Amino acid sequence: MQSLKGYKDIKLKNLNLVRVLEFFLVFLFFTMFIIAVLYVTNTMTFPWYDTCNIRSSTGLLCPTCGGTTATAALLNGDLLQALKSNFFVILSYPVLMYYGFKSTYYVLSGDTLANLRINTKFIFFWIALMVIFTVFRNI
DSSP states (O other): OOHHHHHHHHHHHHHHHHHHHHHHHHHHHHHHHHHHHHHHOOOGOOOTTTOEEEEEEEEOOOOTTTHHHHHHHHTTTTTTHHHOOHHHHHHHHHHHHHHHHHHHHHTTTTTOOOOOOOOOHHHHHHHHHHHHHHHHOOO
């Protein structure tokens, strides 16, 4: 009986791995689709381009205002325009990629995301940096 129980555990782990891989592939597909759309189109022509609720109600730029334009400029190889559009979004991409790869590694290695150690001091630092960026861009 003990060997059957172990077999069920292995089968359940493989099923979870398949679900994680399915989620990863769907996420990768949608990410690639968004990147392709941003690469081939002019973001200024999007109907939802200037519909930031914070900007339309207060007149202030939120931390992500200009992020779509910055991403499109980065994808087209214009780093200077990307940094001018939204420096913080471009600076955030390596951080997001690091935590994305780290969490994917944890899940694929059989560990749970509950065991993923995230440095809370860094998160608070990043939030403070975002607030400072928002204040200075609206002065």
